[in-house]
Amino acid sequence: MKFPFKRALKRTLFGVFGATMLIGGLSACAGRGDHAWGGPMSEQRSADFRGKMIERVGKKLDLNEVQKQRLAALSDKLQEQRKALMASGTDPRAEFQSLVAGTQFDRSKAQALVTEKTEAIRSKSPEVIAAAADFFDALNPAQQQQVREFMQHRRGWRG
Structure with a gap:
């Protein structure tokens, strides 16, 4: 039994x-x-960081202006998706802490958070994928290989 x-x-x-x-x-x-x-990050700090990232990647991959524009478009789409994920405007840590604040785990609130975040990803993902594809497809074969090697070795774009 x-x-x-x-x-x-x-x-x-x-x-x-x-x-x-x-x-x-x-x-x-x-x-x-x-x-x-x-x-x-403040909007200014975020924009500064994205600008530095585009310059750093541009130097490593020896990007031309069109490729830099596509990388900037990808960065903008990723930023839009991040904003959509953070749309509730509350502190994420406080949101998660509130799930266990009571005597029992708040299942309905946890499910609502998952649903909200999933919908944010689902709604913005096609734009992010298109921007990533446009950027990658604009690279020449040597640059594409550099990206593959970067992803394989998991090291940063720094030095």
């Missing part, structure tokens, strides 16, 4: 594990204060 409680226990454990992974992953990406290594 199988114990019905055994199946429920497994489901509960998998659910808690999944929720923990989701919350841990999302809170790791959440803001950590306004300092050099993370946290909310």
